Amino acid sequence: MKKFDVEIIVGIFVLCGLLCLGYMSVRLGKINLIGNHHYPVNAVFSSVKGLKKDTVVEISGVEVGKVEDIKLIDYQAVVTLLIQDDIKLQEDAIASIRTKGLLGEKYVEITPGGSDTLIKPGDSLHQTEPPIDIEKLIGNFVFGKVKE
Amino acid sequence: MKSRRILSALCIGVFCFLGTTTLSHAGEPGKLLMETIDKGLVVLKDPSLKGDEKIQERRQKLWKEISPIFNFEEMSKRALGQHWKNRTPDERKEFVELFTNIMKDAYIGKTDTYSGEKIVLIGEKQDNHYATIQTKLITNKNTEVSVEYNMLNNPGEWKIYDVIIEGVSLVNNYRSQFNNILIKSSYKELVQKIKEKKGKEETAKK
Structure with missing residues (x-):
């Protein structure tokens, strides 16, 4: 017993x-075991230098999704973002690739727009900003100075 | 000094396109953009309009040639972002006027220092009623600056709604500035600030 x-x-x-x-x-x-609470949105960037899969997507610094996939289509980077269902994006929202701090990691920031038309799952954001190439800008500045 | 020169070059780039750019691989919006900027360049290169005393006349002619390709209403709407929805039709109309003036004052004056910068067409992408035209501005010192024009087709007409220089969007720049102000203060104060800024610039000119 x-x-x-x-x-x-x-x-x-x-x-x-x-x-x-x-x-x-x-x-x-x-x-994710219990269904998907996110919807996909595509964004075409001229460059996604330094951006990786699963990177966070933020609005005003608050996490609202993540980077699902990055593909090269027609020599342009097409990024698929997974956005939380309760976050609605307007057609004129802007997706920008930003850096945390001066040399920190890259993340995607969305600035909401004012349009009445909302983005449907699978649609694309047309206004995007690639990451700023600090090295290139410093290069331009330095070479400019040397020449002058 | 150098940075100021590059800045002027950038601003010229926003408005100008070299006459010798290849038209062959440009579609409808790209072609329209180039034609408009060629017209602008004719004004800038016109010997009868050169010189400091002709500044106002040159600026006015240039504005007349290039402003039709810009969709200032769409730009204002996008620059104001989420705050556009809460505006009354009268407020919207007033804001479009104010924003158009901001653009005019900020960029048209920069073209005074135009000194033969070249602009090359890199490519053009079209997706339904949206188009992106990539160009490169080459300064006299062979520094390359990428300038991208975002265009929108609103019933039958391609018009610019955003310009992206070296990866920095003009509309997003204003959107974050306006948003920062509107979070802390009211829309009336924003309009007041824009008007004050214009007033100050005008007295500075005198």
Whole structure:
């Protein structure tokens, strides 16, 4: 009788351990089990230098989605963004690739527009800003100075 | 000094397009853009309009040639962003006028220093009623500056609604500035600020 109790306790303990492991795998792996609460939006950039998959998408510094995919189509970078369902984007919203701090990582910032037409899932944002190439700007400045 | 020169060159780039640019691989919006800017360049190169005393006449003629290709209403709407919705038709009309004046004052004066900068067409992309025309401005010192024009086809007419210079969007720049002001203060104060700025510039000119 006593032995049976111990076995049950060990069994429950192992089960709890497995549940915790499962929970952590889902959380850490960012697997979405219960349906998709995001919708895709495309944005075409002339350059996405430094931007990586799963990077955050922000509006006013608040996270509203992530970068799902980056593809090269017709020599232009097409970025698929996954935006939370409750965030509505207007047709004239602007997507910009910005840097956190001076040398920090890249992220996508969306500035909402004023249009009455909202972006439907799968639509494209037409107004985009590529990342600013600081090295190139410094280069232009330095060469300018040397020549002058 | 150098940076001021580059800035002037950029601003000229916004309005000007060299007459010798290749028209062959340009579609309808690209062709229209180039034709308009060629007209602007004719004014800038016109010997009878050169010189400091002809500044006002030259600026006026240039504005007359190039302003039709800009959709100032769309630019104002996009620059005001989410705050546009809450404006009454009268306020909107007034804002479009103010914004048009901002554009005119900020850029037309910069063309005074035009000294033969070249602009080359790089490519053109069209997606339904949106088009992007990529160009490069080459200064006299061979510094290259990328200038991108975003155009929108509103019933039968291609017009510019944004200009992106070296990756910086003109509309987004104004949108974040206006938004910063409108978060802290009312729309009336924004209009007041724009009017004050214009007033100050005019007294400075005198």
